[in-house]
Amino acid sequence: MKELEDRIREEGTVKAGDVLKVDTFLNHQCDVALFDRMGAEWAEHFRDRPINKILTIEASGIGIACSAARHFGDVPVVFAKKAQSINLEGEQYVTTIYSFTKQREFPVIVAKKFLSADDHVLIIDDFLANGKALGGLLDICDKAGATVEGIGIAVEKGYMGGGDRLRERGYDVDSLAIVESMDPDTGDIEFRA
Numbered sequence: 001m002k003e004l005e006d007r008i009r010e011e012g013t014v015k016a017g018d019v020l021k022v023d024t025f026l027n028h029q030c031d032v033a034l035f036d037r038m039g040a041e042w043a044e045h046f047r048d049r050p051i052n053k054i055l056t057i058e059a060s061g062i063g064i065a066c067s068a069a070r071h072f073g074d075v076p077v078v079f080a081k082k083a084q085s086i087n088l089e090g091e092q093y094v095t096t097i098y099s100f101t102k103q104r105e106f107p108v109i110v111a112k113k114f115l116s117a118d119d120h121v122l123i124i125d126d127f128l129a130n131g132k133a134l135g136g137l138l139d140i141c142d143k144a145g146a147t148v149e150g151i152g153i154a155v156e157k158g159y160m161g162g163g164d165r166l167r168e169r170g171y172d173v174d175s176l177a178i179v180e181s182m183d184p185d186t187g188d189i190e191f192r193a
């Protein structure tokens with residue numbers, strides 16, 4: 001998606017530790033009009049899939065998933081929680097992921113009442129790097145017996161291989177911008193053609 005690549009080039013900053021910071025429009029301040037156009041792109045890509053639910057993970061996935069849902073017939077969005085809470089009632093699917101940006105393990109929790117074998121799920125997230133976060137969401141879908149119809153990602157760091165490993169496993173991964181290299185010294189960012 002050229003618009004997203006342009007925004008990353010103009011506003012993204014490359015931090016030490018292989019982190020691309022895009023907090024002016026995606027990870028802290030949110031450009032909701034851009035989110036809407038991203039949702040339209042995923043709706044076009046996955047138009048033949050019988051998607052009845054969108055699954056994401058808190059926090060940055062929620063905004064883009066909710067914008068996308070408007071393009072899929074207002075299907076519900078379920079977001080996995082990263083911590084136990086007294087608001088989480090009933091039986092739960094629980095798995096563990098390693099967070100790239102926080103560099104520690106988190107539980108990933110979805111209440112069983114919100115995901116079942118009847119669901120045809122589109123997974124959406126902001127970033128795909130090693131694929132650990134997505135691995136956790138896929139594990140939860142597997143536990144629920146839900147069908148994963150596809151994966152929509154805003155920014156994939158292609159050189160880290162997580163996206164290609166998922167494609168090799170047969171998942172339809174639609175990343176709107178795939179970074180092939182980024183240089184923390186010059187700030188140069190190259191995208192997959």
Ligand code: 5GP
Nearest residue numbers: 018019020100101127128129130131132133
């Ligand atoms: P993975 O689990 O695929 O290694 O990393 C994906 C998760 O880590 C995303 O949900 C995102 O929150 C975070 N992440 C990974 N790389 C980056 C990055 O370069 N920039 C930002 N802002 N988040 C990242």
